[in-house]
Amino acid sequence: MSREENLAEEEVLSTETGLQIWGDVKFREDAVVGAHVKGDVKGAGRVIVKEGAVVTGALEGSDLRVQGEVQGGVAGRGQVWIGSQAKVKLRCQGQSLRIEPGAEFRGEIQVG
Amino acid sequence: MATTLNKIEVTCPECGQTQAESENFISTVCRGCGHYFKSARAAASGRRKVQRTVIRKKELACAECGAVQEVAEEAQSSSCLQCGRHLELGHREILGEHLGNLSLEGELRIGPKGNFGGSRARAARIILQGRASGYLEAAEWLRVEGHAKLRTGAAGGKLEIRAGAVLEAGEPILFESGEIEGELRCPLARFNGPLRVGPQGAVLAEKLSFTELTVEPGGKIRAWAEMAGGEGPRSGTPGLR
Numbered sequence: 534m535s536r537e538e539n540l541a542e543e544e545v546l547s548t549e550t551g552l553q554i555w556g557d558v559k560f561r562e563d564a565v566v567g568a569h570v571k572g573d574v575k576g577a578g579r580v581i582v583k584e585g586a587v588v589t590g591a592l593e594g595s596d597l598r599v600q601g602e603v604q605g606g607v608a609g610r611g612q613v614w615i616g617s618q619a620k621v622k623l624r625c626q627g628q629s630l631r632i633e634p635g636a637e638f639r640g641e642i643q644v645g
Numbered sequence: 646m647a648t649t650l651n652k653i654e655v656t657c658p659e660c661g662q663t664q665a666e667s668e669n670f671i672s673t674v675c676r677g678c679g680h681y682f683k684s685a686r687a688a689a690s691g692r693r694k695v696q697r698t699v700i701r702k703k704e705l706a707c708a709e710c711g712a713v714q715e716v717a718e719e720a721q722s723s724s725c726l727q728c729g730r731h732l733e734l735g736h737r738e739i740l741g742e743h744l745g746n747l748s749l750e751g752e753l754r755i756g757p758k759g760n761f762g763g764s765r766a767r768a769a770r771i772i773l774q775g776r777a778s779g780y781l782e783a784a785e786w787l788r789v790e791g792h793a794k795l796r797t798g799a800a801g802g803k804l805e806i807r808a809g810a811v812l813e814a815g816e817p818i819l820f821e822s823g824e825i826e827g828e829l830r831c832p833l834a835r836f837n838g839p840l841r842v843g844p845q846g847a848v849l850a851e852k853l854s855f856t857e858l859t860v861e862p863g864g865k866i867r868a869w870a871e872m873a874g875g876e877g878p879r880s881g882t883p884g885l886r
Contacts (some may be wrong), residue, residue, distance in 0.1 A: 612862075630866070632858040634839075638872055642853070644842075645865030 557590065564594075566601070573605065584618050597627070606640060613644075658682050705750055707732065737768070739775070746779070757791050771801075773812070780816075787820070789827065798831070808845050823855075825864075837873055842866060 552568040563578035566586050573590035574580065580594035586601035597609040600616040606623035607613055613627035617635035624641040625632075632638055652665040655673070662677035672683040701718040712727035721735045736751040739759035746763040747753065753768035755761055759775035771783040774791035781787060783801035789812045798816035803824065806812050810827035818831045822838040825846040833852045840855040842848055844863035853868035860866055 625870075627860075629862040629864065630858060630860040632855075632872075634857040636872065638870065640870065642866045642868050642870045644860045645847070645863065 560594075582619075584616075591623075655684070705732065705734070755793075804829075804836075806846070808843070834868075835873060 554568055554570045555572065557572040558566075558570055558574045560574075560576040560578070560580065562576075563580070564576045565581045565583060566574055566588065567583040569587045571589045574582075574588050574592050576594035578594065579596040579598070580592060581598045582588060582592065582601040582603060584600040588601070588603045589605060591605035592599070592603045592607045594609055596611040596613070597607050598614045598616070599607060599619045599621060601618075602620040604622050607615075607621055607625050607627075609627040611628050613625060613630045615621055615625070615630075615632045615636045615638060617633040619633075620637040622638075622640055624643070625638065626643045628645065630642070630644045651668045653668045654663050655666050655670070656663050657675035657677060657680055659680035659682070660675060660678040662675060664673075664676050666673050670684050671687045672681065674681050702715045703718050704713055705716050705723065706713050707725040707727060707730055709730040710725060710728040712725055714723075714726050716723045716734065721733075723732045723734060724730065725732060732750055733748065734750045736753070737747065737749055738754045738756065739761055740756040741758065742760050742762055744762045747761070747766040747768070749768040751768065752770045752772070753766060754772040755775045755777060757774045761777040761779055761781070764779040765782065766777065766779060767782040767784070769783070769785045771781055771787045773781070773787060773789050773793045776794045778796045780797045781795065781799040781801075783799070785801070786803040786805055787799055787801050788805040788807065789810045790807050792811045793813070795812070795814040795816075798814050798818055800819040802820065803822045804818065804820040805824045806827040806829055808826040812827070812829050812831070814831035816831075817833040817835065818829070819835050821836065823834070823836045823840040824843070825841065825848055826843040827845070828847045828849070830849045832850065834848065834850045834854075836855040838855070839857035839859070842860045842864035844861045846861075847865040848868060850868040853866070853870040854873040855870070856873050858870075
């Protein structure tokens with residue numbers, strides 16, 4: 534199984550859905566965020582923000598996949614994917630970007 | 646002087662009886678059984694069918710009132726049955742300076758040294774390689790192939806900027822969808838559908854809107870952006886996992 538395929542099962546420092554965190558969160562590895570985080574989220578690897586999750590600050594990581602809400606903008610060092618249920622405000626940075634129809638985005642885009 | 650006709654012996658295909666006929670005979674009746682039959686030559690040639698010329702038609706929407714009518718594919722001009730507007734159906738190429746407005750149902754090509762100096766040009770398809778002072782409206786698509794400059798803006802179905810091409814516009818660009826392999830510079834670009842920026846593509850705009858965005862690795866965007874109103878088609882969820 535490839536690294537991509539087992540991301541959700543093995544290399545996840547996941548916060549449970551329903552959990553609320555006050556303050557910034559840093560992940561050393563790939564991460565899945567399912568909580569309401571009142572602060573920034575920074576990941577050394579890939580970061581997935583699940584549907585229903587909210588990050589009030591900024592989201593950073595290598596590759597980002599957003600299905601929830603990020604209010605402080607997203608900055609990826611690689612691919613950024615914003616799903617059809619996602620809400621992202623303020624800014625979006627990455628080396629490549631995909632915004633699905635139905636997503637909500639409003640802000641500055643800097644790609645490439 | 647009488648012409649002597651050579652006789653040949655023919656066999657009835659029905660009863661097998663033989664009889665003499667002129668060598669040029671086309672058909673005859675068997676003297677034995679009364680069967681009517683054609684000569685081998687006449688049967689082989691068959692009946693010639695009269696072929697009628699089929700006039701192929703196409704649907705055409707009037708640029709003025711939108712009424713749809715059918716016109717011959719090869720027609721160069723027509724008149725709208727609804728509003729009477731003259732419809733120019735052919736193609737046009739601008740290689741130098743062109744003053745005056747244009748409205749074509751065909752293709753308009755503005756060459757590398759061409760300059761459309763009118764206030765408005767409308768065509769089904771526009772290939773832009775040069776300059777335009779007036780507003781361009783391409784019902785189907787506007788394709789940019791050179792270093793093109795628009796003093797005003799453009800609108801239409803699909804905006805295609807080929808690799809290596811540049812489109813600089815002074816006013817808003819409004820299209821249904823976009824395929825940007827070259828460079829787009831404008832104050833405002835609005836796409837009511839999907840926008841794709843290829844590996845060599847770049848969009849530099851003050852404001853940008855779309856319903857769906859794909860920027861491939863190598864592609865570049867610098868813009869303040871928001872999603873355009875209305876829902877586009879739903880798609881799968883490729884990419885990261």
